[in-house]
Amino acid sequence: MAERFADFALDPITLARRLLGQRLVRVQGGRRLAGRIVEVEAYLGARDRAAHSYGGRRTQRNASMYLEGGHAYVYFVYGMHYCMNVVCGRADEAVAVLIRALEPSEGLDEMVRRRPAARRETDLCRGPACLTAALGVDRALDGTDLRRDRGLWIERLRKRALPAREIVATPRIGVDYAATWSHKPLRFLIRGNPCVSGKRVQGRVARS
DNA sequence: CCCGTGATTTAT
């Protein structure tokens, strides 16, 4: 039985890298839906123009970003999609990690039902709104405590972060409005993994 | 490329 991931009192870059390779689990109707985290983005709080908490902005929508590390921040966007973040750091820092893609591992038949447009297994959780649809994560889970909740949590499959050579860092997706902040390498993914969003080729495999 | 879709935020 895998242990629950509990190290959320971290800065978002450290947490982002450490979440790669861990397992996101959703239990709904007694069924387990799960996948390995393969792509994430760090959002650095008030100073980060791309973050919902930029400039200390605090509204009803982003309130859970200001909770202490270990809570979920789930928001609704573009009239139809949900995205899930893992809040980290201390209360009121409003820093978080967006989960962008999973490699599905449990409950794939149910995910297929919830994601009729996905043509391959690798597409089921390939994108931040795809994975929430596949797992049934919506606004009802905004503010969930991932350290204690019975319906949504992260399991620790490995103690340490993946070796640096297996992680690729790139600019974040969909934040072009954020000026210089849109270029910073704050998106992290597992090199060569077929379930990461965007273009299929993510850079070459490291040679010795 | 283009657009659906609607809550949320910002401007008046």
Added chain:
DNA sequence: TAAATCACGGGG
């Protein structure tokens, strides 16, 4: 009250 925005996805 109205307009603009939006951490997206699917289809050409």
